[in-house]
Amino acid sequence: MTRREFPKGFLWGSATAAYQIEGSPLADGAGASIWQRFSHTPGKTVNGDTGDIACDHYRRYADDVKLMRELGMQAYRFSVGWGRVLPDGNGRVNEKGLGFYDRLVDTLLENGIEPLCTLYHWDLPEALDNRGGWLNPDIANWFADYASVMYRKLDGRVKKWATLNEPWVVTDGGYLHGALAPGHENLFETPIASHHLLRAHGAAVKAYRAEGKNQIGIVVNIEPKHPASDDPADIAATKRADAYMNRQYLDPIFFGRYPGEMKEVFGEAWPEWPAEDYALIQQKIDWLGLNYYTRGVTKADPKAWPVGGRNEPPKGAVLTETGWELFPKGLTDTLVWMKERYGDLPLYVTENGAAMKDPPIAGGRVQDQHRVDYLRTHLSAVNDAIKAGVDVRGYMVWSLLDNLEWSLGYSKTFGIVHVDFKTQQRTPKDSARFYAEVIASNGGAA
Numbered sequence: 001m002t003r004r005e006f007p008k009g010f011l012w013g014s015a016t017a018a019y020q021i022e023g024s025p026l027a028d029g030a031g032a033s034i035w036q037r038f039s040h041t042p043g044k045t046v047n048g049d050t051g052d053i054a055c056d057h058y059r060r061y062a063d064d065v066k067l068m069r070e071l072g073m074q075a076y077r078f079s080v081g082w083g084r085v086l087p088d089g090n091g092r093v094n095e096k097g098l099g100f101y102d103r104l105v106d107t108l109l110e111n112g113i114e115p116l117c118t119l120y121h122w123d124l125p126e127a128l129d130n131r132g133g134w135l136n137p138d139i140a141n142w143f144a145d146y147a148s149v150m151y152r153k154l155d156g157r158v159k160k161w162a163t164l165n166e167p168w169v170v171t172d173g174g175y176l177h178g179a180l181a182p183g184h185e186n187l188f189e190t191p192i193a194s195h196h197l198l199r200a201h202g203a204a205v206k207a208y209r210a211e212g213k214n215q216i217g218i219v220v221n222i223e224p225k226h227p228a229s230d231d232p233a234d235i236a237a238t239k240r241a242d243a244y245m246n247r248q249y250l251d252p253i254f255f256g257r258y259p260g261e262m263k264e265v266f267g268e269a270w271p272e273w274p275a276e277d278y279a280l281i282q283q284k285i286d287w288l289g290l291n292y293y294t295r296g297v298t299k300a301d302p303k304a305w306p307v308g309g310r311n312e313p314p315k316g317a318v319l320t321e322t323g324w325e326l327f328p329k330g331l332t333d334t335l336v337w338m339k340e341r342y343g344d345l346p347l348y349v350t351e352n353g354a355a356m357k358d359p360p361i362a363g364g365r366v367q368d369q370h371r372v373d374y375l376r377t378h379l380s381a382v383n384d385a386i387k388a389g390v391d392v393r394g395y396m397v398w399s400l401l402d403n404l405e406w407s408l409g410y411s412k413t414f415g416i417v418h419v420d421f422k423t424q425q426r427t428p429k430d431s432a433r434f435y436a437e438v439i440a441s442n443g444g445a446a
C-alpha cells in the first residue's frame with residue numbers, strides 16, 4: 001500500500017443533497033419542489049421511486065451525524081431544500097424548515113464536523129417553476145433573496161457556501177433532454193436556463209459580499225473529454241463537448257464570456273446577452289468545487305444532440321453501474337486543468353464516488369471491494385494533483401448514504417453506508433471502514 005501524504009488540515013468528508021436523503025418533503029409547512037412533482041409523475045423515475053421517505057434524514061439527522069463522527073468525518077457537504085425554507089420560493093419564511101438546517105448545523109458542529117452548505121442542488125420550489133423558474137430572469141433576485149435568508153441564519157457556523165451544484169446537469173437534464181426535473185426538452189430554453197443560473201449565482205455571491213464573512217464558491221461537474229480517434233470529426237466534436245460541459249459555466253465566471261463553440265452547439269438557439277449580465281456573473285469567488293466521476297470519450301455523431309458527438313468508452317473499459325468509465329487519471333488532469341485555466345484558488349473535490357453492484361449484507365458487512373478500489377485509485381489521483389502543485393483543500397466522498405439517485409431512483413447505490421429503505425437501518429460498508437482509515441491517517445491509508 002503506497003503511503004500518501006496529504007497537506008496538514010486537508011478536509012475529509014462526505015456529500016449528500018436534500019431531496020436525495022431527507023424525505024418528509026412537505027413536512028412542517030415545506031413547499032413542494034419540482035422533484036416532488038417530477039418523481040410523482042408516472043414514468044419519470046425507475047419503479048416510480050420518490051423522495052417521500054428516502055433516507056428519512058429529516059427525522060434521523062442526529063443519528064446520521066453520529067455515524068459521521070464514528071467514521072471520523074471532518075466535514076459534511078449538505079444542501080438546503082429551498083422550498084422547505086421558502087414554501088412559495090420567495091417572501092414568507094417557514095421558520096420550522098429553517099429550523100431543521102439550524103439544528104443540523106449545530107449538531108454537526110457539536111460533533112466536530114464542518115458544515116459545507118450548497119444553496120441549490122436541483123430542487124427548485126414548484127411555486128417558482130410555475131412562474132417560469134430558471135427561464136424567468138427574475139430568478140436571479142429570487143435566488144439571492146433566498147440565499148440571504150440562509151446567510152443571515154447560518155453564516156459563521158457555515159464557513160464554506162456553494163451557490164449551485166452542477167448547473168450543467170440542471171440544464172442538460174432538466175431543459176434539454178428532459179431526464180430530470182422539470183423535464184423540458186427544448187433547445188431554445190436550455191441556454192436561457194443556463195444563463196439565468198449563472199446570473200443567479202452572481203447575484204447570490206454579490207448578496208454574500210454584502211453580509212457574509214466567510215467563503216463562497218460554486219460546484220461544477222467536469223468530465224475531461226478525449227476524442228475517440230484522431231479523425232478530425234471526432235476532434236471537433238470533442239471540442240464542442242468540452243465547451244458544452246466543462247467550460248460553459250466557469251468561462252463566464254472567470255472570463256466574462258462563453259466558449260466560442262457554444263454558438264456552433266446551439267446554432268439559432270444561442271442567444272446574445274447584455275454586458276451587465278457578465279458583470280454580475282463575474283463576481284469574484286473564494287473557492288471552486290469539483291464533482292468528478294469519469295471522463296468522456298467523444299465519437300462524432302450528427303444525431304447526438306446538441307454537440308454532434310456521443311460518449312463512447314473504449315472497448316474493454318471498466319464501467320460503473322451508471323455506465324461511467326473508471327478513469328482516475330482524469331481527476332488529476334481535471335484538477336491541474338482547473339488551476340491552469342482558472343487560477344490558483346482553493347479547490348475541493350466536492351463529489352467523487354461510484355455506483356457499484358454491492359453484495360448483500362452478510363455478517364453485518366457489505367464487502368464493496370470495488371468501491372474501496374475506486375476510492376483508493378481516485379484518492380491517489382487527488383494526491384498526484386497536489387504533488388503537481390494544485391491547491392486541493394478537501395475531498396467529499398459521494399455519498400455518505402445510499403440514496404435517491406434522481407430518475408434512477410433507489411436502483412443505483414453510491415453510498416459508503418448501506419441503507420435498508422424498508423427499515424432505514426444504516427450499515428457502514430467496507431468502503432466506509434476504508435475511508436475512516438484514510439481520514440485517520442490523513443490519506444496515508446489510501
Ligand SMILES: N#[N+]C[C@@H]1[C@@H](O)[C@H](O)[C@@H](O)[C@@H]2O[C@H]12
Nearest residue numbers: 017165166291351398405414
Ligand atoms: N449520478 N450521480 C451521482 C451524483 C448525484 O447523485 C448528485 O446529486 C450530483 O451532484 C452528481 O451527479 C452526481
